[in-house]
Amino acid sequence: VFAGQSPALTYGSLVDLQPGSNLAPSIFEIQVNVDARPRDEEERLRDQIFKVEMSFVSSGEERSVMLYKLGSVLIDQGRYKAAEAVIRRLVEGYKSQSGGSDDNDDNIDTLKTLDLLGQVLYCQGLHMKAERLHRRVLKERGKVLGPEHPDTLTSANNLGLVLDSLGKYEEAEAMHRRALQGSEKVLGP
Numbered sequence: 472v473f474a475g476q477s478p479a480l481t482y483g484s485l486v487d488l489q490p491g492s493n494l495a496p497s498i499f500e501i502q503v504n505v506d507a508r509p510r511d512e513e514e515r516l517r518d519q520i521f522k523v524e525m526s527f528v529s530s531g532e533e534r535s536v537m538l539y540k541l542g543s544v545l546i547d548q549g550r551y552k553a554a555e556a557v558i559r560r561l562v563e564g565y566k567s568q569s570g571g572s573d574d575n576d577d578n579i580d581t582l583k584t585l586d587l588l589g590q591v592l593y594c595q596g597l598h599m600k601a602e603r604l605h606r607r608v609l610k611e612r613g614k615v616l617g618p619e620h621p622d623t624l625t626s627a628n629n630l631g632l633v634l635d636s637l638g639k640y641e642e643a644e645a646m647h648r649r650a651l652q653g654s655e656k657v658l659g660p
Contacts, residue, residue: 513548516541535561535580542587551595558588579615579622582608586626589633598636605630624653 516537523534538561545554565581589604609626616623631646 512544513541516544535564535584538564539584539587542591546587546591546594551591554591555588555595558584558591562588582612582615583622586622586629589629593629593633593636598633602630602633602637605633619653619657621654621657624650624657627653 520534520537520541523537538557542554542558542561545551545557561584562581565578565584585604586608589601589608592598592601592604605626609623609630612620612623612626627646628650631643631650634640634643634646
């Protein structure tokens, strides 16, 4: 049964290569191989987050940006449970900044993070939870940004996708039409 988490990649140890052997890679090949590793971006972000958290001069905003990027990278890798944990950590950070209140929905960054959390819940097949979250984000983005802001229209589209997966086709169509019409009005046909 797929639990929403991909298996960890394993890396075998390198063979001891003699400098003059035909198997010794060139410096260019080593660089290409390092860049081709699928988790480089994740490791880089985790290192940066650690450094920021250990630093006394770094800002919470810098940490938040990196956590958001890490959550996105994990989603792209199909590692939804790990992504959810990172995104929830970010949501908790926003809650603690607002004094532990859930009423921090007027913060644009919080709404962006909640939208990403809704996406990862959708990817895990948790459609009812994703629906509730996307409805909340759509409502708050409409209040804060306005009904025709591109982020609000993206929220309408995301909600439409979730509603479609729940079999609520008429409401899903209405959300998609709203997103399309708003996008055409704001961005042009």
